[in-house]
Amino acid sequence: MNRREFGAAVAGGLLSSPFAGSLGRLSGVFGLTAPRVDGARLNRHLTELSRFGANPQGGVTRLAYSDADKQAREYVLGLMRDAKLTPTIDAAGNIIASRPGRDAGRKPILFGSHIDSVPEGGNYDGNVGSMSAIEVAQTLAEQGITTRHPLQVVIWQNEEGGLYGSRAVSGQLTPEELQNVSRSGKTIAEGITFLGGDLQRLASARRAKGDIAGYLELHIEQGGTLERDHIDIGIVEGIVGIKQWEVTVTGFANHAGTTPMDQRHDALLAAARFVEAVNRIVTSVPGRQVGTVGRIQALPGAPNVIPGQVVCTLELRDLDAAKIDTLYAGITAEATRIGRQNGTTFAFRMLHENVPAPSDSRMRGLIAAAARDLSLTSRVMPSGAGHDAQAMATLAPMGMIFVPSVAGISHAPKEFSKPADIVNGANVLLLALLRFDESPRS
Numbered sequence: 001m002n003r004r005e006f007g008a009a010v011a012g013g014l015l016s017s018p019f020a021g022s023l024g025r026l027s028g029v030f031g032l033t034a035p036r037v038d039g040a041r042l043n044r045h046l047t048e049l050s051r052f053g054a055n056p057q058g059g060v061t062r063l064a065y066s067d068a069d070k071q072a073r074e075y076v077l078g079l080m081r082d083a084k085l086t087p088t089i090d091a092a093g094n095i096i097a098s099r100p101g102r103d104a105g106r107k108p109i110l111f112g113s114h115i116d117s118v119p120e121g122g123n124y125d126g127n128v129g130s131m132s133a134i135e136v137a138q139t140l141a142e143q144g145i146t147t148r149h150p151l152q153v154v155i156w157q158n159e160e161g162g163l164y165g166s167r168a169v170s171g172q173l174t175p176e177e178l179q180n181v182s183r184s185g186k187t188i189a190e191g192i193t194f195l196g197g198d199l200q201r202l203a204s205a206r207r208a209k210g211d212i213a214g215y216l217e218l219h220i221e222q223g224g225t226l227e228r229d230h231i232d233i234g235i236v237e238g239i240v241g242i243k244q245w246e247v248t249v250t251g252f253a254n255h256a257g258t259t260p261m262d263q264r265h266d267a268l269l270a271a272a273r274f275v276e277a278v279n280r281i282v283t284s285v286p287g288r289q290v291g292t293v294g295r296i297q298a299l300p301g302a303p304n305v306i307p308g309q310v311v312c313t314l315e316l317r318d319l320d321a322a323k324i325d326t327l328y329a330g331i332t333a334e335a336t337r338i339g340r341q342n343g344t345t346f347a348f349r350m351l352h353e354n355v356p357a358p359s360d361s362r363m364r365g366l367i368a369a370a371a372r373d374l375s376l377t378s379r380v381m382p383s384g385a386g387h388d389a390q391a392m393a394t395l396a397p398m399g400m401i402f403v404p405s406v407a408g409i410s411h412a413p414k415e416f417s418k419p420a421d422i423v424n425g426a427n428v429l430l431l432a433l434l435r436f437d438e439s440p441r442s
């Protein structure tokens with residue numbers, strides 16, 4: 001049996017596979033059936049994890065570097081040991097749990113997610129991928145399967161604050177950012193020490209391109225399209241790029257009673273036209289790009305004063321950085337035109353940029369094949385939210401699997417994914433991992 005056939009048999013369910021005649025040879029490696037995770041155990045672990053930082057609304061507030069975060073990590077370390085993994089904490093405070101492969105000379109395959117949350121978050125964001133990664137490792141241990149590559153289950157620290165753990169590993173974290181204050185009140189530097197990291201050896205957490213064979217992450221969709229269209233599995237095409245600007249509109253503050261309508265330089269009126277223009281320009285071309293004015297403040301902010309200044313934000317997201325730039329050019333040109341109409345000016349200052357992170361096309365193919373093997377429907381889609389996988393995409397072939405979020409609710413206590421959907425996602429993770437491990441070019 002060549003490798004390709006071998007991979008197909010691994011993921012195809014051996015009893016129904018056309019290679020069932022080779023059962024004798026394969027059964028020594030995989031047992032009589034292709035492996036499946038223990039879905040009941042996986043969902044039990046998710047429920048147990050939700051105790052740490054539980055809030056009265058039914059979700060969790062498990063801010064990175066809080067006591068709840070630390071206690072949840074202790075719980076995770078216990079699960080990892082039960083799964084016969086060897087966990088360590090790297091210098092950046094990430095939990096990295098290893099499992100040897102058959103060929104120690106190969107680079108490791110990493111898979112995992114995060115367990116920190118936003119304030120008043122839900123029980124699924126990050127947790128589904130984290131518990132599933134451990135469940136996959138435990139399944140491999142119980143079935144006596146040893147992969148070619150060494151495996152590392154990773155729980156990244158402080159994803160929600162800005163991908164701090166994964167960016168430390170990819171080398172994107174700057175020394176200045178260590179002084180940023182996280183939502184727990186601790187600086188990033190204090191947080192890393194609190195979690196058991198080592199600031200003096202921070203560089204040792206870094207990995208170079210080629211140090212990792214591949215990276216896989218399972219996550220909830222956090223949007224509502226999979227549920228709406230009755231699709232079981234999302235195959236992430238890439239994580240969208242994000243650009244944010246602060247927009248200052250300057251007019252002239254004056255008396256709201258004595259200034260005639262045709263002599264006003266009303267900054268808020270110009271800003272209102274700007275908000276409408278952003279929506280119009282972003283929707284004027286086909287595609288899944290999104291544009292948002294999410295914050296706005298009028299100054300001086302009195303009922304009887306014409307607003308002299310408005311400060312608002314503009315955010316654009318798309319998988320294609322060039323498209324973001326084209327939209328931005330259209331929006332700034334329109335802003336100039338709006339300003340001319342009533343004697344106001346627009347100034348744009350870039351606040352933040354995340355470059356788009358495409359997933360690996362071969363990883364997408366393996367995830368699609370794994371879903372097919374399980375008779376699950378799948379769809380290729382962008383991720384509108386940021387993930388640790390985008391940092392890993394700079395180092396290695398990256399693949400990301402989504403499961404449906406009920407009603408598309410996330411970062412809220414009502415966040416929910418059905419237990420059966422979570423089990424599907426974990427099985428796709430397991431089979432995609434095995435397929436990648438056996439693929440000739442991994």
Ligand SMILES: [Zn+2]
Pocket residue numbers: 114125126159219
């Ligand atoms: Zn997340």
